[in-house]
Every structure is written in C-alpha cells, then in structure tokens.
Amino acid sequence: MGEQPIFSTRAHIFQIDPATKKNWVATSKHAVTVSYFFDSTRNVYRIISLDGTKAVINSTITPNMTFTKTSQKFGQWADSRANTVYGLGFSSEGHLSKFADKFAEFKEAARLAKEKNQEKMEFTSTPSQGGAVTRKVLAANKHALKKESTSSLAPPSPLTSESVNGTEDERAAPDMPQPFEARGGAEPSHNALVFSHSSPSVNKHWEAELAALKGNNAKLTAALLESTANVKQWKQQLAAYQEEAERLHRRVTELECVSGQTTATRSDKTALNRTIEELEEALRSKEDELERLKMDVQSANQFHSQRDSLTHKLQTVEQMNQALEAQLGELEQRVEADRRERETFRQSLRSLLQLLDGKILELSQLREALAKLLECS
Incomplete structure (x- = not known):
C-alpha cells in the first residue's frame, strides 16, 4: 500500500x-x-x-x-x-x-x-520443538539425579486514518519562542535493534542449555562408574556370603550328626539360621540395588541420545543465523543501491529542470524578438 x-x-x-x-x-x-x-x-x-x-x-x-x-x-x-x-x-x-x-x-x-x-x-526466533525437548531433558536429568541421591552406597493494531486539511490561509506571523538549547540524544536504529536482538539471544539460550546438559552428563557418568564398581564389589561379597552360607550349612549338618539334638547345637543352629536369613535379606537388597542401577544406566543412555539431538539442533540454529546475517547484508546493499539510484534520479531531474528553464527563457526571448519584428513590419 x-x-x-x-x-x-x-x-x-x-x-x-x-x-x-x-x-x-x-x-x-x-x-x-x-x-x-x-x-x-x-x-x-x-x-x-x-x-x-x-x-x-x-x-x-x-x-x-x-x-x-x-x-x-x-x-x-x-x-x-x-x-x-x-x-x-x-x-x-x-x-x-x-x-x-x-x-x-x-x-x-x-x-x-x-x-x-x-x-x-x-x-x-525461538523454536518450540527445541523448547519442549529441552524441558523433557531437564525433567529426565532431575529424575536421574534424584535416583542417584537416593541410591547411595549405604542402601496494536494500526490507527484509523484521519485527514484534517487546514483550509485557512494563515496571514498572521507565528509567535516566536524564546531561544533555547537544542536537546535530544542519538536514537538506536529500529531494524538494527531487531536483528541484533534475535540471533545472539538464541545462541546464548542453546549454549546455556548445552552447558547444563554437559554438567549433568558428567555427574551421571561419575555415578555410573561408581555404581559399576559397587556392583563388582557386591558380587564378590555375595559370592563370599554364599560360600559362607554353604559352609555353615555343612557345619550344621556335621554338628547334628556328631552331637545330636543337644541344647548347644540347637542354639548354634538358631544363630546360624538367623545369620543365613540376614545374609539372604542382604542378598535381596543388593539385587534390588542392582536393578535400580540398571535403570540408571538406561536413563544415562537416553540422556546421551537426547544430548546428540540437541547438539544437532544447535548446529541447525547456527546455520539459520548465518543465513539471516547474509540476508541482512544483501538487504543493506539493496538499500544503498536504491539510495544511490534516487540520488542519481534527483540530479538528472535538476539538470532537466535547468535545461527546461533555459529553453523557456530562449522561447521567451524569441517571442519578444518576433513581437518586435511584427511591430516594426
């Protein structure tokens, strides 16, 4: 329009x-x-x-x-x-x-x-899908960290157009104000403000999220290594407990065969049974802990895949930013070219007006000469 x-x-x-x-x-x-x-x-x-x-x-x-x-x-x-x-x-x-x-x-x-x-x-400039994925990743990281802490070693719309044309001919001179010092500061360019605001904010947003994800990844990796070492230790303890339980069972059998159903043997058997029950309870708790560690490993794998996806999206955003900067440069060049064309047109128009004034003057002089010639004849 x-x-x-x-x-x-x-x-x-x-x-x-x-x-x-x-x-x-x-x-x-x-x-x-x-x-x-x-x-x-x-x-x-x-x-x-x-x-x-x-x-x-x-x-x-x-x-x-x-x-x-x-x-x-x-x-x-x-x-x-x-x-x-x-x-x-x-x-x-x-x-x-x-x-x-x-x-x-x-x-x-x-x-x-x-x-x-x-x-x-x-x-x-803010991708909605990237924000949803980021929220999911942060929720997963929070859940994984919570598990890690619990599983320790101790078990306007535009205005309406209005045209008011002044028709009076102001003959009176305006009131002149008292002299004053000119004021006003430099104002930022509107287009430059918009373009400079969009691209760096997107990069900082994704860089901050990537840094947070890297920190959570390091924590989960350390917890995974520690959990793997604990699993090996628990397996060794479990094997030792099993050997101890078998040895105690054999000992109980030998004592029953040798000593019979004496009071001392019964008390020893009761103590051994309690020890076996405690060992079995410890074994069950270690198995539960092992299951939780397996779930943590699966969560860590999911986190790795989500981190790769975010890295790829960050690269895509950087490429879009470079493309926008290139388009901005082209637009600035076009504006400059248009300005030069307008300036050339104005100069040509001024030259044409000067030439037209000269021709009009010549025609006026010619008319006067013809009028004088007509009067003389």
Missing part, C-alpha cells in the same frame, strides 16, 4: 540555527502544509512538509521524541537523526493542540508497533 497521509494542517516552519543552537531560522516564507504520513509496510510514522519541491521537514516519529508547546501558537520537537530541532508556528491555539494530540497519538502507535515487532522477532 506504501505511505499514505493521515493528518494535515498548515503552519510556519522553523529550524534551530545549526551554528548557535539557540536562534530560530525560518525555512518557509509563508504557511505551508505539514502532514503526518504512515508507512504500512514498515509501521513507521513520519512528519513531512514540502515548500514547492523542497522538503523542509522529513522527520520519523520515534518513542523517544517529545512535542513541547512553548507558547499558545508555537510548538517544537527534536529529531536526533536529522540533528536538528523543528519549530511550528500555527494560526490558532486549536491547530497547535490538534497537532500536539496527533503527535502523542502517533508516538504511542510507533511505540506499540516497535514492541510488537520485537515480540514477533523473539517468538519466531
């Missing part, structure tokens, strides 16, 4: 003197039309005013700008991009108030459009 005017009025235009930064310099000899324009393709609001073919105002509205009323009929704002301060003198206080209200309205719309564009870029 391009850029469309949404509000217009008439005013005398001034700019701050670039040498003194204190005095006003009139840029229009009479009241001219001052219009707000909206570019729907870029969500940008601008103030534009033409004095004939000369653009006396071309100011893009940003959220940091402020329109100040310095008198009943005069207002001003600073444009750091143009490195100047604009002043407008109106024919009435109502025109000034209407222009100030529109300035505040479009400034708020520009702020909302900027925030909406930033949120859109952040949303599109």
Whole structure:
C-alpha cells in the first residue's frame, strides 16, 4: 500500500540555527502544509512538509521524541537523526493542540508497533520443538539425579486514518519562542535493534542449555562408574556370603550328626539360621540395588541420545543465523543501491529542470524578438 497521509494542517516552519543552537531560522516564507504520513509496510510514522519541491521537514516519529508547546501558537520537537530541532508556528491555539494530540497519538502507535515487532522477532526466533525437548531433558536429568541421591552406597493494531486539511490561509506571523538549547540524544536504529536482538539471544539460550546438559552428563557418568564398581564389589561379597552360607550349612549338618539334638547345637543352629536369613535379606537388597542401577544406566543412555539431538539442533540454529546475517547484508546493499539510484534520479531531474528553464527563457526571448519584428513590419 506504501505511505499514505493521515493528518494535515498548515503552519510556519522553523529550524534551530545549526551554528548557535539557540536562534530560530525560518525555512518557509509563508504557511505551508505539514502532514503526518504512515508507512504500512514498515509501521513507521513520519512528519513531512514540502515548500514547492523542497522538503523542509522529513522527520520519523520515534518513542523517544517529545512535542513541547512553548507558547499558545508555537510548538517544537527534536529529531536526533536529522540533528536538528523543528519549530511550528500555527494560526490558532486549536491547530497547535490538534497537532500536539496527533503527535502523542502517533508516538504511542510507533511505540506499540516497535514492541510488537520485537515480540514477533523473539517468538519466531525461538523454536518450540527445541523448547519442549529441552524441558523433557531437564525433567529426565532431575529424575536421574534424584535416583542417584537416593541410591547411595549405604542402601496494536494500526490507527484509523484521519485527514484534517487546514483550509485557512494563515496571514498572521507565528509567535516566536524564546531561544533555547537544542536537546535530544542519538536514537538506536529500529531494524538494527531487531536483528541484533534475535540471533545472539538464541545462541546464548542453546549454549546455556548445552552447558547444563554437559554438567549433568558428567555427574551421571561419575555415578555410573561408581555404581559399576559397587556392583563388582557386591558380587564378590555375595559370592563370599554364599560360600559362607554353604559352609555353615555343612557345619550344621556335621554338628547334628556328631552331637545330636543337644541344647548347644540347637542354639548354634538358631544363630546360624538367623545369620543365613540376614545374609539372604542382604542378598535381596543388593539385587534390588542392582536393578535400580540398571535403570540408571538406561536413563544415562537416553540422556546421551537426547544430548546428540540437541547438539544437532544447535548446529541447525547456527546455520539459520548465518543465513539471516547474509540476508541482512544483501538487504543493506539493496538499500544503498536504491539510495544511490534516487540520488542519481534527483540530479538528472535538476539538470532537466535547468535545461527546461533555459529553453523557456530562449522561447521567451524569441517571442519578444518576433513581437518586435511584427511591430516594426
């Protein structure tokens, strides 16, 4: 759709003197039309005013700008991009108030459009599937660490267009404000802010998650090695317990055969039976511990596969980032080429106008000569 005017009025235009930064310099000899324009393709609001073919105002509205009323009929704002301060003198206080209200309205719309564009870029630069996988991996790591701790060795939408054209011819000169020091700081470029915000934040997000996963992997690996060593030790203890139980059974049998059913033999047999029961209970607990360790090993294997998947996705995101940077470079080159073409066109147009003025002058002189010749004849 391009850029469309949404509000217009008439005013005398001034700019701050670039040498003194204190005095006003009139840029229009009479009241001219001052219009707000909206570019729907870029969500940008601008103030534009033409004095004939000369653009006396071309100011893009940003959220940091402020329109100040310095008198009943005069207002001003600073444009750091143009490195100047604009002043407008109106024919009435109502025109000034209407222009100030529109300035505040479009400034708020520009702020909302900027925030909406930033949120859109952040949303599109965060892969949803990667976030779901990351949450699953973190949950699995938390579950594995919990098992490790328990299994120790001890068992806006755009504004509606509005056009208010000033039709009165302001004959009275505007009220001149008192001189003041120009203010305003450098404002960041909107496009550069968006592109610089998206790519590094994605890389930092994935690098932080990868570092956390590497730390959890190291912990699980250490726990797995320790558990493997404990399993070997428990197997050795189990074999020793089994040998001890067999030896005790044989001893009990020998004692029963040799000594008979004496009281001492019964007490020894009872003690041996209790020892055997304790050993069997310890054996069952070790078997349960061994099952838990097997489950930990399976969880560690799943973690390895998930870590490889995240590494692959991180590489994909880096490639997308490089592609976006390349596209940004191409866009900047195109913008620069378009600017040069427009400048060449303007120069050609100026040359054509000068040539046309010369031809018109020649025709005028020729007409006068012919008129004189006609009068003489």
